[in-house]
Amino acid sequence: MKFRRKGKEHTTIKDIKLDEDTTIGIVQGEFGNNKDLDIRVVYVDKNTKNKNVPRTPQHIHWAIDLLIKKEHKKELTKRFVKYLLEMWDKVEAFKNKAEQQKCEIKYCLPEKLKEFEELNNYGEYKVEFIACVLELLMIQEKTGNAKAHMFKGVLQAIYDDKDIFSIVSKAGFKGAKK
Numbered sequence: 396m397k398f399r400r401k402g403k404e405h406t407t408i409k410d411i412k413l414d415e416d417t418t419i420g421i422v423q424g425e426f427g428n429n430k431d432l433d434i435r436v437v438y439v440d441k442n443t444k445n446k447n448v449p450r451t452p453q454h455i456h457w458a459i460d461l462l463i464k465k466e467h468k469k470e471l472t473k474r475f476v477k478y479l480l481e482m483w484d485k486v487e488a489f490k491n492k493a494e495q496q497k498c499e500i501k502y503c504l505p506e507k508l509k510e511f512e513e514l515n516n517y518g519e520y521k522v523e524f525i526a527c528v529l530e531l532l533m534i535q536e537k538t539g540n541a542k543a544h545m546f547k548g549v550l551q552a553i554y555d556d557k558d559i560f561s562i563v564s565k566a567g568f569k570g571a572k573k
Contacts, residue, residue: 396420396439398449408434409498413523416441420449421498421531427539432489434498434538436531438524452528454549458566460525461553463518475511475522476554479529483547486530488537498534503527 396407396418407420417440424433437449465472482502489495503526511522536543549565 396437396449398437400449407437408496411500411527413521413527417521417524419524419527419531424535424539427535428541429489429538431492432495432538434489434495434531434535436528436535438528452532454532454546454566455563457520457525457529458549458553458562460518460520462559462562464514465553467517468514471511471514473554475514476550478507478511479526480547480550480554482526482530483533483550486533486537488541489534495538498531500527500530503530 396410398405405422407422409421411419411421413419417438419436419438422435422437424430424435427433435451437451439447439449441447443450461472461476464475485502503523505523508522508526515521533546536546545565549562552562552565
């Protein structure tokens with residue numbers, strides 16, 4: 396995938412095609428303690444208004460989608476969030492450039508997500524999309540800062556049935572200004 400953003404040409408390191416309409420792209424990032432290993436996640440969804448314009452998923456997007464799913468299927472959503480929390484514990488930061496360039500997905504495989512497919516009936520995102528984006532964002536966060544915890548905190552707050560203000564506050568945190 397190639398695109399322009401803020402006057403700069405970007406080419407993805409890797410594209411992950413989920414279905415006919417949705418492609419997730421991994422772009423070289425520029426932040427964190429390991430800038431050369433950083434990634435940025437973008438996606439194209441041909442069902443949206445600007446169907447060919449890559450979007451950058453924010454924590455608030457998937458958090459709200461999980462809250463919508465949870466309103467309809469609380470226990471199934473909690474099991475899915477538990478799966479995501481367990482994924483957090485397994486996902487590792489990139490150790491070198493070769494790992495970053497390969498950017499291997501290990502946990503959001505369709506066969507591992509089958510039990511959660513009913514959640515696709517609620518919210519905007521499919522569970523495969525959420526799991527895949529989250530796995531990549533977990534890698535990104537752990538690569539940029541080994542002590543990072545905000546991401547896991549959002550998932551834990553959803554799992555623990557925290558109030559919406561707490562969840563949205565955690566999901567919307569932008570980090571310290573540089």
